[in-house]
Amino acid sequence: MKQADREAIESGIPGLELMRRAGRAVADLAEKLASAGGKIVVAAGPGQNGGDGFVAAALLAERSYQVSLGLLGSSDRLTGDAAEAAKGWIGEVGRAEDLRFYEADIVIDALFGTGLTRDLEARARIAVERMNASGRPILAVDLPSGIDGETGEVRGVAVKAARTVTFAARKPCHLLMPGRAYCGPVEVADIGISRKTLEARGGALFANGSALWTHVLPRPGLSSHKYERGHTLVASGGATRTGAARLAARAALRIGSGLVTVASPPEALGVNAAHLTAIMLRGCDGPEGLNTILQDPRFNALVLGPALGIHAGTRAMVAVAVHARRSLVLDADALTSFEGLASELHGAFRHAPTVLTPHDGEFSRLFKGHPDLLDPASKLERARRAAAFTGAVLVIKGADTVVAAPDGRAGINENGTPYLATAGSGDTLCGLIAGLMAQGVPAFEAACAGVWIHAEAGASFGPGLIAEDLAEAVPGVLRELLR
Ligand SMILES: NC(=O)C1=CN([C@@H]2O[C@H](COP(=O)(O)OP(=O)(O)OC[C@H]3O[C@@H](n4cnc5c(N)ncnc54)[C@H](OP(=O)(O)O)[C@@H]3O)[C@@H](O)[C@H]2O)[C@@H](O)CC1
Numbered sequence: 001m002k003q004a005d006r007e008a009i010e011s012g013i014p015g016l017e018l019m020r021r022a023g024r025a026v027a028d029l030a031e032k033l034a035s036a037g038g039k040i041v042v043a044a045g046p047g048q049n050g051g052d053g054f055v056a057a058a059l060l061a062e063r064s065y066q067v068s069l070g071l072l073g074s075s076d077r078l079t080g081d082a083a084e085a086a087k088g089w090i091g092e093v094g095r096a097e098d099l100r101f102y103e104a105d106i107v108i109d110a111l112f113g114t115g116l117t118r119d120l121e122a123r124a125r126i127a128v129e130r131m132n133a134s135g136r137p138i139l140a141v142d143l144p145s146g147i148d149g150e151t152g153e154v155r156g157v158a159v160k161a162a163r164t165v166t167f168a169a170r171k172p173c174h175l176l177m178p179g180r181a182y183c184g185p186v187e188v189a190d191i192g193i194s195r196k197t198l199e200a201r202g203g204a205l206f207a208n209g210s211a212l213w214t215h216v217l218p219r220p221g222l223s224s225h226k227y228e229r230g231h232t233l234v235a236s237g238g239a240t241r242t243g244a245a246r247l248a249a250r251a252a253l254r255i256g257s258g259l260v261t262v263a264s265p266p267e268a269l270g271v272n273a274a275h276l277t278a279i280m281l282r283g284c285d286g287p288e289g290l291n292t293i294l295q296d297p298r299f300n301a302l303v304l305g306p307a308l309g310i311h312a313g314t315r316a317m318v319a320v321a322v323h324a325r326r327s328l329v330l331d332a333d334a335l336t337s338f339e340g341l342a343s344e345l346h347g348a349f350r351h352a353p354t355v356l357t358p359h360d361g362e363f364s365r366l367f368k369g370h371p372d373l374l375d376p377a378s379k380l381e382r383a384r385r386a387a388a389f390t391g392a393v394l395v396i397k398g399a400d401t402v403v404a405a406p407d408g409r410a411g412i413n414e415n416g417t418p419y420l421a422t423a424g425s426g427d428t429l430c431g432l433i434a435g436l437m438a439q440g441v442p443a444f445e446a447a448c449a450g451v452w453i454h455a456e457a458g459a460s461f462g463p464g465l466i467a468e469d470l471a472e473a474v475p476g477v478l479r480e481l482l483r
């Protein structure tokens with residue numbers, strides 16, 4: 001955003017004008033939220049975020065609101081456009097931490113935006129705590145103060161906003177947890193920064209949405225036959241651990257894989273057979289069994305991991321799959337079996353489309369001993385680094401699932417629902433992604449589409465969701481997407 005701002009300024013929009021537009025967007029939204037002539041309390045910080053606050057305060061006073069403003073620090077420390085903007089405010093300047101937040105109809109939080117560099121302390125902390133304790137609705141300028149713009153982390157303490165108005169484009173913190181939970185609904189105000197500049201500067205980071213991948217969603221042709229729609233293979237666990245594979249298999253079938261086969265250990269064939277109809281079944285005794293099955297080139301996508309067991313045998317199956325160069329989704333036990341052995345995965349997946357789908361816990365276990373991958377505070381950065389390290393697309397699951405490709409492209413998901421936190425939900429996700437790859441969707445797009453469709457299916461079902469419902473809700477989601 002700093003670069004985009006700079007380019008906009010170079011293209012002829014003065015910085016102060018950008019700030020005026022930002023402040024006006026804040027005032028306009030405050031006006032929608034407060035009753036006419038109501039009390040508005042503005043807390044302004046020492047940087048340019050505070051400048052936006054000064055602009056908004058002056059406009060709202062002009063529009064006959066009762067505005068009080070408090071500053072963190074002293075006016076003579078203000079610099080640049082913020083110092084100019086402050087001159088437009090003719091009212092009193094109090095201390096931010098002494099504002100009577102509890103009397104406000106609306107509180108405007110303009111303490112810190114993208115320039116926060118360290119944890120909040122002392123007076124900043126007190127101001128935020130008092131603001132939150134007031135119980136009054138808070139409108140955050142750019143982002144809730146105390147949230148780190150890049151990582152979404154809380155730096156000590158953060159404003160719990162009812163609404164956020166940001167400028168030109170959302171920042172990672174508006175999508176990443178916990179930041180997203182502090183924002184409330186986020187409005188993006190156009191302050192005149194061109195799309196071209198944003199696209200050039202926003203680089204490869206996206207909110208995960210259909211625009212990223214609908215163009216590659218499979219649409220069977222008039223004369224398609226099932227083998228053209230791919231054949232997904234899902235490895236099953238032992239006799240008492242077979243459900244996960246069947247969930248993945250069913251999801252792969254529902255998303256359009258022409259054929260799906262469960263590869264089952266001999267002792268689990270009976271239990272799998274009792275539960276499968278359209279999905280086929282093959283006996284598969286460990287890595288050798290898998291190797292035999294994969295002699296048939298029509299099996300073009302594989303799921304390994306759900307309930308497969310944490311042991312060397314699982315690692316050997318992964319090795320067989322990697323050697324066979326099929327599209328591959330690795331989850332759960334296939335990842336945890338490499339605990340402490342992540343070095344073996346360095347560059348391992350460069351040669352075939354591969355997606356790894358850990359949740360945060362699995363990610364930490366897998367990359368134990370690799371601080372370069374575990375230490376970044378941002379989930380986005382961890383995913384990107386692990387993708388570059390392994391050569392696979394990384395899906396780090398959660399309320400803010402991040403998908404990252406080795407080439408740096410990344411998407412953050414936002415259409416989920418907490419009802420997805422249910423046993424077997426992740427197994428279904430693996431099947432969706434593998435089923436898309438079986439149909440020729442590239443790994444990054446398959447992962448993004450799989451994650452989005454999974455979340456949409458969960459959200460459309462809502463309360464009472466269990467993993468079995470997810471695959472059944474997929475056709476409804478696909479119908480909308482393919483319309
Ligand atoms: N043209 C533009 O660029 C536009 C920018 N716009 C707006 O500018 C915002 C970014 O402005 P910004 O870069 O000045 O950063 P900002 O968030 O105000 O904070 C920096 C100040 O806080 C201080 N500080 C930091 N951490 C602290 C802590 N823990 N505790 C205490 N103090 C701390 C830091 O001090 P220092 O680190 O130097 O001690 C510095 O004084 C952006 O979010 C948007 O709202 C819009 O108007 C559109 C046009």
Ligand SMILES: Nc1ncnc2c1ncn2[C@@H]1O[C@H](COP(=O)(O)OP(=O)(O)O)[C@@H](O)[C@H]1O
Nearest residue numbers: 397398399416417418420421423424425426427
């Ligand atoms: N609070 C949440 N909001 C949105 N999605 C969630 C939430 N919690 C979990 N999920 C999603 O549910 C799925 C859970 O997968 P996982 O943890 O592997 O569960 P399991 O191993 O039981 O299948 C993931 O896709 C994850 O992103």
Ligand SMILES: [K+]
Nearest residue numbers: 112141143145
């Ligand atoms: K703010």
